[in-house]
Every structure is written in structure tokens, then in C-alpha cells.
Amino acid sequence: MTKKGYRGLFFCALLGALLFRTVRLDVRPMHHDEANQAVKFGDLLERGEYRYDPQDHHGPSLYYLTLPVARLLADRTLAATDETTLRVVPALFGTALLLLFLLFAGGLAREAIVSAAFLAALSPALTYYSRFYIQEILLVFFLAALVASGWKYLQTRSLRWAAVAGLAAGMMYATKETSVILFGALAGAAAVDRILRPKAAPREPWPAAAVIGHAAAFLVAAFVPAWLLFTSFLKNPRGLADSVLAFGTYFDRAGQAGVHTQPWYYYVKTLLYSRFGHGPLWSEAFIVALAVAGSIFAFAEEPGKDGHPRLVRFLFFFTLLAAAAYSLVPYKTPWNMLPFYLGLVLLAGNGAGMLWRAGKFRIVKVVILALMAPGLLNLAAQDHRANFVDYANPTNPYVYSQTSLDYRKLVGAVEGIAAVHPGHRNMLIKVVAPPDETWPLPWSLRNYGRVGYWTDPAAAGDLKEAAVVISSAGFADPVARDLGPGWQSAFYGLRPEVVLAIFVRQELWDGYVRDRAADNPSRRGR
Amino acid sequence: MKRALGCLSLAAFVLVLVAAGSGAQDQAKEVLKLQLPKPMFVGTPKNIRTPNLENVTGKARGPFMVPVGTVLLSAGKPVTASDKEPVIGELSFLTDGKKSGEDGYYVELGPGPQWVQVDLGKPEALYAIVVWHYHSQARVYRDVVVQVSDDKDFVSGVTTLFNNDHDNTSGLGIGRDKEYIETSEGKLVDPKGVKARYVRLHSAGNTSNDMNHYVEVEVFGIPAK
Numbered sequence: 001m002t003k004k005g006y007r008g009l010f011f012c013a014l015l016g017a018l019l020f021r022t023v024r025l026d027v028r029p030m031h032h033d034e035a036n037q038a039v040k041f042g043d044l045l046e047r048g049e050y051r052y053d054p055q056d057h058h059g060p061s062l063y064y065l066t067l068p069v070a071r072l073l074a075d076r077t078l079a080a081t082d083e084t085t086l087r088v089v090p091a092l093f094g095t096a097l098l099l100l101f102l103l104f105a106g107g108l109a110r111e112a113i114v115s116a117a118f119l120a121a122l123s124p125a126l127t128y129y130s131r132f133y134i135q136e137i138l139l140v141f142f143l144a145a146l147v148a149s150g151w152k153y154l155q156t157r158s159l160r161w162a163a164v165a166g167l168a169a170g171m172m173y174a175t176k177e178t179s180v181i182l183f184g185a186l187a188g189a190a191a192v193d194r195i196l197r198p199k200a201a202p203r204e205p206w207p208a209a210a211v212i213g214h215a216a217a218f219l220v221a222a223f224v225p226a227w228l229l230f231t232s233f234l235k236n237p238r239g240l241a242d243s244v245l246a247f248g249t250y251f252d253r254a255g256q257a258g259v260h261t262q263p264w265y266y267y268v269k270t271l272l273y274s275r276f277g278h279g280p281l282w283s284e285a286f287i288v289a290l291a292v293a294g295s296i297f298a299f300a301e302e303p304g305k306d307g308h309p310r311l312v313r314f315l316f317f318f319t320l321l322a323a324a325a326y327s328l329v330p331y332k333t334p335w336n337m338l339p340f341y342l343g344l345v346l347l348a349g350n351g352a353g354m355l356w357r358a359g360k361f362r363i364v365k366v367v368i369l370a371l372m373a374p375g376l377l378n379l380a381a382q383d384h385r386a387n388f389v390d391y392a393n394p395t396n397p398y399v400y401s402q403t404s405l406d407y408r409k410l411v412g413a414v415e416g417i418a419a420v421h422p423g424h425r426n427m428l429i430k431v432v433a434p435p436d437e438t439w440p441l442p443w444s445l446r447n448y449g450r451v452g453y454w455t456d457p458a459a460a461g462d463l464k465e466a467a468v469v470i471s472s473a474g475f476a477d478p479v480a481r482d483l484g485p486g487w488q489s490a491f492y493g494l495r496p497e498v499v500l501a502i503f504v505r506q507e508l509w510d511g512y513v514r515d516r517a518a519d520n521p522s523r524r525g526r
Numbered sequence: 527m528k529r530a531l532g533c534l535s536l537a538a539f540v541l542v543l544v545a546a547g548s549g550a551q552d553q554a555k556e557v558l559k560l561q562l563p564k565p566m567f568v569g570t571p572k573n574i575r576t577p578n579l580e581n582v583t584g585k586a587r588g589p590f591m592v593p594v595g596t597v598l599l600s601a602g603k604p605v606t607a608s609d610k611e612p613v614i615g616e617l618s619f620l621t622d623g624k625k626s627g628e629d630g631y632y633v634e635l636g637p638g639p640q641w642v643q644v645d646l647g648k649p650e651a652l653y654a655i656v657v658w659h660y661h662s663q664a665r666v667y668r669d670v671v672v673q674v675s676d677d678k679d680f681v682s683g684v685t686t687l688f689n690n691d692h693d694n695t696s697g698l699g700i701g702r703d704k705e706y707i708e709t710s711e712g713k714l715v716d717p718k719g720v721k722a723r724y725v726r727l728h729s730a731g732n733t734s735n736d737m738n739h740y741v742e743v744e745v746f747g748i749p750a751k
Contacts (some may be wrong), residue, residue: 033570056569259572277629278614333570401571407735435566442565453565473664474705486596491666491705493733495571499664499707513693513700 004213006110010117014098017121020383021091021130025388026083026521027300028391029403034133035440038086041066042078042446047502050232052239054246058135060229060239061175065138067087069212079447083133086511089439094130103148106155106347107311111356112294116349122379123345124386125271128398129335131387135175135516136335139341143182147318151311152382157206162214166221173222174229177246181325182339190319193310240389256330267323270397271341272335279395282382286375291319291344312350319343334398394496405495410502411444413490413512414468417504418448421467428448428465432457432479433472437498441470457482469503476501575576587711592653593719599652600644600725600745607642610726613737620644625742627662629709637736639669643726644743649676652717654746655687657727660739661710667738668705669695669730672715674722685722688715695730696711712742721750 001009013213030038036056041063043049050063066089075081078360098117105113120126128212130137145168153161162304172179274282298312322340326332328345352372359365390396392405414429421427431441434455457478463469464483470481473491480489488509496499504512605617615633620642624631635642652674659667669691675684689701706713725745729738 026690039565253569260570404734406735431565436571438565439571455566474585489704490692491707491733496734497664498571499733509692516693 001110006114009114010098012116013117013121014095016118017098017127018095018385020121021094024388025087025091025131027250027388028083028131029405029407030083030437030440031132031134031402032436034086035443037133037135038078038081038443039446041070041086042081045070045075045081046077050240051236052230052232053236054242054248058176058178059174059243060232061138061171062089062133062135064229065093066108074483086133087131089167090132090134091173093141094126094137097126097144097342098510100141100144101349102147103152104311104346107151107308108346109353109357112350112353114349115290115352115356116346118376119348119352119379120345122383123284123341124282124332124343124379124383125284125338125341125398127383128386128391129338131410132335132526136338137199139172139175139179139182140167140338142337143179144176144342146172146186147315150272157210157214158452159214159217163217163221166218167225169218170222170225173243174226177243178250180247182322185318185325185340187324188321189314192321193314196313197310200393214398229289231465254329254432260333261330261406264327266332267327267334267340270337271344274397276395276397279393280385282386282397284379284382286379287344287348290348290351290355290375292351294347294349294353297350297354298347312347315343315346315350322357334400345395370398397402401495404493404495407440407444407500410470410500411493413492413502413504414445414448416512416516417468417508420515421508423467427467428452429470430454430460430463430466431470432460432463433470433500434477437472437474437494437500463503467505471501471503473499473501479503565674586716587714590654590714592746595748596653596746597749598744599646599650599747599749600743603647603745604645605642605743606645607635608640609738613662617642620740620743623742624708625658625712627741629664632660632741635738635740637738639728639730639732640738641726641728642740642743643678643724644745645678646723646725646733646745646747648750649721649723650747650750651719651721652725652745652747653719654744655715655717655725655743656712656744656746657709657715658710658712658741658743659732661708661712662742663734664707665708665732665734666705667732669701669728670703670705670713671696671698671701672726672727673698673726673728674717674720675726676721676723678724680724680726685720687717687720688713691728691730694749696728698728712744717747 002315021291040050040057044063044067050060051349052060066086069089070085071170073081073085075085098120101108101113101117101120108116126137126140147166149161149165154166169183172182192506221307226239226243228234228241231237232239271288273285294312298309298316299307304388319340322343323337326340355368355372356365359368386396386398392402393399394402418425418427425447429445429448429452431438431445431451432455438453442451442453454459457463457471457475463479469479469483476489479501480487483503486506487503489501489503490505491499491501533704542668600621601623601712603621605620607617613634613636617633619631620632621644655672657670657672670688671686671691672688673680673684673686675682677683686698686701688703690699690705691698691701694700727740727743731737732739
């Protein structure tokens with residue numbers, strides 16, 4: 001492949017990734033977890049407050065990396081931010097991930113890098129979670145940065161790349177404490193590669209001082225960002241120690257997964273074949289098949305003139321070990337597969353690149369490309385469906401505990417009622433629901449002045465003093481009894497099987513219905 | 527002098543009253559400061575994709591009394607609908623007597639307001655109508671309206687038995703009946719002995735999606751002699 005063709009094709013892949021990741025970022029209702037992260041970020045944005053929580057929310061990097069974006073968009077309060085402000089952060093990291101592939105030059109052939117870029121750009125899994133305000137895609141980005149800079153370091157033996165690798169490792173840890181699983185898989189892959197590597201001609205040994213200096217640079221570069229971020233820039237000195245103590249929490253949770261328990265083959269099945277009810281078939285088997293081909297090529301003698309089998313073998317061992325580790329943990333959510341999925345994409349890129357190179361004649365190359373084109377087109381179609389059509393449909397395998405589209409009707413009703421209430425957005429709203437049936441209400445009601453949250457109706461005081469009461473379905477009966485007559489009730493879906501009830505003073509509800517009818521006589525219904 | 531002192535005293539008294547009055551006004555204007563509890567953070571909730579038959583409220587419906595001789599009138603009776611080509615299933619599922627919540631037992635009509643209609647063959651005295659929309663998942667069907675009539679087009683002689691369309695989405699008038707969560711018990715509507723040949727049930731989507739579903743509709747009454 002010519003340099004010009006390489007650049008042109010890579011730019012096309014990058015542009016595709018950018019479009020798939022950044023267009024209509026507000027299309028999907030905020031997920032429970034995204035709303036949790038957003039409210040946590042709100043404390044940092046409005047009051048400069050962040051305190052690491054060893055029980056939940058993972059590392060601080062997401063919040064601190066969102067801060068400049070919010071400032072740039074002139075958002076000074078959480079109420080001024082919207083879904084796009086927040087989701088653009090993982091979207092940009094999900095796009096920049098492709099740029100890191102360029103650093104694999106010398107380990108992966110040009111055709112392999114371009115192929116991996118296209119596969120990453122069109123991957124439904126990578127795209128879906130690049131549009132999701134949680135830590136996962138940041139973790140994948142810093143993981144790729146660590147592997148790429150590690151590779152560059154092996155090639156150059158420069159202090160600079162050792163420091164960059166350290167920075168990436170530190171940011172991985174500051175993103176998710178559970179990155180220690182990935183550090184283990186990386187170390188394991190390096191060890192296996194060393195054991196199985198054919199004996200090569202002895203190389204000039206590195207001076208001990210240089211090795212110590214580079215190791216120190218790596219460790220310092222890893223420690224400083226993790227230390228600063230976990231300690232909230234030294235305001236919470238025990239933050240870093242808490243992150244280590246959190247291992248106990250997360251490993252307990254991993255072992256006693258409870259509602260997130262899945263069989264060991266969950267990730268493999270999700271990638272290869274997912275179909276629920278009357279929904280469409282989802283499969284990324286194309287990427288998995290190419291990854292298998294790419295792995296086989298890694299053990300062949302012919303690495304390609306600009307490739308190196310050592311990197312591909314390392315990627316193969318890492319992917320295998322990371323996939324095994326994540327599969328053996330009973331706690332599984334679809335976004336947890338992304339780190340080893342990165343390895344699959346790079347291996348698949350190698351597979352596609354090597355197939356491309358296999359043809360010595362132009363006609364053979366054309367035939368190989370023609371055979372791969374339907375796979376790429378299918379991937380693009382699934383990517384579009386996952387992110388712009390079925391983004392909240394439970395038949396989509398990446399939709400997990402997602403807020404229903406119906407929930408937006410509840411938010412719309414509250415807005416309509418506030419419009420006719422004399423206090424408008426300062427009307428008193430009481431939310432009575434268990435925590436897992438409360439979110440994303442705190443995000444959706446962030447610009448209302450008086451909202452209180454209780455997990456028990458008995459603790460919520462006199463419910464009648466509120467203009468609007470929102471309750472879980474389980475509390476709907478006691479809330480209705482407490483309120484008595486004169487209140488209009490309606491139900492709205494929060495998630496599949498989870499319904500919220502709204503109680504509105506009858507005169508307010510009637511005003512809201514009249515107001516809407518007057519605004520647009522042709523538009524009726526919720 | 528006495529007069530001057532009297533005037534001064536009066537002025538001082540008025541001043542005190544004004545000051546007290548203005549203080550009272552300030553107090554009346556004070557904003558009540560409420561300390562409202564913040565939401566509790568919690569991890570990723572359970573992902574539910576598998577249908578189940580869980581009853582959400584957990585309360586069984588009490589016995590419903592009907593006149594002696596009341597029988598099921600709707601079994602096998604013809605069904606028509608606003609959506610002539612259901613997305614899933616057949617309209618005949620509504621009166622086939624099968625009420626399982628699994629796939630293959632419900633008919634799915636298109637999105638938005640839709641209706642189904644059972645033809646009892648002749649006017650009968652009705653004492654109970656029970657509808658099961660979809661009970662394998664906790665969801666609420668919107669704008670449920672149950673009407674009866676002897677006119678198959680429901681233009682004249684229409685009696686509305688149940689209406690929870692709170693905002694008149696269906697254009698049949700604002701209803702004051704409560705919305706309810708679907709359960710395997712179905713929703714029982716009391717026709718109070720009204721005589722009619724046709725039973726029409728309206729709905730407009732549900733809390734999980736915009737589609738309309740029916741597993742079964744049962745109409746009970748005393749057959750006309």
C-alpha cells in the first residue's frame with residue numbers, strides 16, 4: 001500500500017468514526033449509570049468538589065476530563081449542561097483511539113492498521129459505548145496508549161516513550177481501579193511471549209543505569225496523575241489509599257455478582273450471536289473471524305515487510321488472557337468486554353491486512369476486498385441500527401438496564417406542569433422510590449429548584465404539600481392513600497419492567513392538559 | 527406642654543405600631559428554607575430482558591359478584607380491529623380462551639391509538655368484561671377506553687364503561703378512571719348489566735413501547751332468550 005493510499009484510507013476511517021460517535025449524541029435517554037456520573041461531575045463543576053468514592057463510580061479521570069469540555073462550552077452549572085456536553089468526552093476519546101493505532105506502525109503492516117481503523121470505526125460495541133458517559137471507553141483509550149507507547153519504547157528505548165507509557169498506565173488506574181486485571185493480562189502476555197519466543201541472535205544488553213532510569217520515569221509518570229486525581233489534587237489525601245482499599249469492594253462484587261451474574265460464555269455469545277424475541281440478529285462474528293485469521297498469521301513466519309510478529313503475538317496472548325479473566329468473573333456487563341475487544345479489533349485488522357497482502361496480483365486483491373466488503377457493510381448497518389435506531393431497544397445486546405423512551409414523556413409531563421404552576425420550576429417535587437428506581441430523575445430534574453428524594457413514603461413528610469409526587473410502582477398505593485382525592489395519577493416506563501407513577505394536583509393536571517391543547521390543538525396525547 | 531407630650535406619645539405609639547407592622551410583613555415574606563434529601567447513589571440496576579409472570583402489586587383481586595346464570599359470551603366470537611394487519615399474531619387470539627403471557631399468545635397492533643372490537647352476535651346483558659393486554663412484563667397501557675354499543679361503528683348508542691385517557695389522546699373525552707399495571711389477573715370492568723352487542727376496547731401504546739397488545743378479552747353476561 002502506498003503512503004498516499006494509507007493516509008487517505010486512514011483519514012476516511014477516522015472521519016467515519018467521528019461521525020458515528022458524535023452525531024445526535026442526545027438521541028438516547030440518559031442511562032441510570034450515566035446520570036449517576038453526571039450528578040457526581042456536577043459537584044466538581046459547580047463547587048470544585050470531588051471526593052473519591054471507594055464503593056462506587058470508579059476513578060476520577062472521567063470527571064476531570066469533562067471539566068475542560070464543560071468550561072469550553074461555557075457551562076458553569078450542571079443545569080446548563082446537556083447530554084451532548086457530557087457524552088462528547090467519551091465520543092472524542094473513542095475517535096482518538098484510532099489515532100493511537102498509527103503508533104503500531106512497525107508492528108502492524110499499513111494494511112492491518114487501516115483495516116483495524118475501519119473495524120473500530122464501524123464496530124457497534126465500540127461506537128455504542130463511545131456515546132455513553134461512563135469510564136469504559138477512556139479505559140480502552142489509555143490501554144491502547146499503554147500498549148502503543150510500550151511498543152514504541154521497545155523500538156526506540158527512549159526515556160520519552162517510557163514516560164508516556166507510565167502516564168497511560170497511571171490514567172488507566174485513575175479511570176478504573178479494576179484496570180489491575182488488565183495490568184495482569186499485559187504482564188502475563190509479555191511473559192508468555194518471552195517463554196514461547198524463538199531464540200534470536202543475542203542483542204546488545206541495555207545499560208543498567210538506563211534501565212533503572214526508564215523504569216523510574218515509567219513509575220513516576222504513572223504515579224503522579226493517579227495520585228493527583230485520586231486525592232482531588234491533594235484535597236483528599238487518603239483518596240489514593242482508598243482506591244487500593246476499593247479492590248476489596250470490587251473483587252467482592254465480582255465474585256457475588258448478584259443481578260449481574262452471567263455464564264462464562266456471555267461475552268463470546270454477545271459478540272457472535274445475539275437475538276432476543278422478535279428482534280433482529282446481531283453479530284460481530286466478522287471481526288471475530290478476522291481476529292482468528294490475524295492470530296494465525298501472527299504465528300506464521302512471514303510477518304510482512306513493515307510488520308512484526310512479536311507485537312501481534314503479544315496482542316494475541318493479551319486478548320486471550322484478558323478475555324479469559326473477564327469471562328471467569330461472574331459479574332458481567334456488556335461494556336466490560338471492551339478492553340479485550342480492543343485486542344480483537346487489532347488482531348482482526350492484522351487478519352484483514354494479511355489477507356489483503358496475500359494476493360500478489362491486483363485482481364486477487366480486488367477479489368479479497370470484494371469478499372470482505374459485505375462483512376464491512378453489515379457491520380456499518382449494525383452500527384447504525386445500534387446507535388440511531390435501536391439505541392434503547394432491549395433486543396440490542398449493548399442496551400443494558402437502559403432508560404425507556406417512555407421516560408421522556410414523564411419528564412415532558414413534569415415540564416408541562418411546571419409551566420402552569422405559579423412557582424414554575426420552583427414547585428415542590430417529592431420523589432419516593434428505592435435508589436435503583438430513582439435514576440436518572442436527579443439528572444432530568446437538575447434544573448428544578450425544589451426536589452427531594454426519599455426511599456420510604458413514611459419518611460417523606462406530608463406529601464400533599466408537593467405539587468408533584470413521583471413514586472415507584474411499589475409505593476404507588478401508599479402514596480395514593482396518603483394523597484387522597486384531588487390528585488391525577490399516571491404511569492410512565494422507567495426501564496423494562498420498572499414503572500414510575502406520577503401524582504399531580506388535579507387543577508395543575510387540568511391546566512397542563514388545557515395548556516397543551518391551546519398550544520397545539522392538533523397534537524394530543526402523551 | 528401636656529398637649530405636646532401627648533402628641534409625642536401618640537407619634538411614638540404610631541411609630542412602634544408601624545415598625546411592628548413592617549416587621550410582621552418582613553416575617554410574612556420570608557422564604558421557607560427546606561432541606562430536601564439528595565438522591566442516593568447506587569450501582570448499575572438489574573438488566574431485565576426475560577419475560578416473567580411476576581405480579582407487581584402482589585394483591586389478588588377480591589371476588590366479583592355477578593347474577594346467577596352469568597356465562598362467558600365472547601368465546602370464539604369474531605374480532606375486528608382498527609389495525610387490519612396485526613404486526614404479530616391473529617385477532618382471533620382475543621377470544622380463543624388462551625391467556626398465557628408467553629410469545630405466541632398475544633396479538634400486536636400498530637403504534638398509537640388503536641381499537642379492537644368483539645361482536646357477541648346479538649345484544650346481551652353484560653355483567654363483566656376482563657381484558658389482558660400483556661402480562662409477562664410490568665407495564666401500563668395508555669388511554670384504555672372500554673365502550674359498548676349495538677352500533678358496530680360506535681356512532682350511536684355508545685356507553686363508555688371505563689376510560690383512563692386523562693388527556694383525551696383518543697378524542698373520546700377525558701377519562702377519570704385510574705391507570706393500572708398489567709398483571710396475569712387482567713383488568714375487570716363492570717358493565718352493570720348494560721345490554722349491547724359490540725364491545726370495543728381502545729388503547730394507545732404502553733410504558734414499554736408504542737405498540738398495542740391483547741392476550742385475551744372475556745365478556746360475561748346472561749344470554750338473551
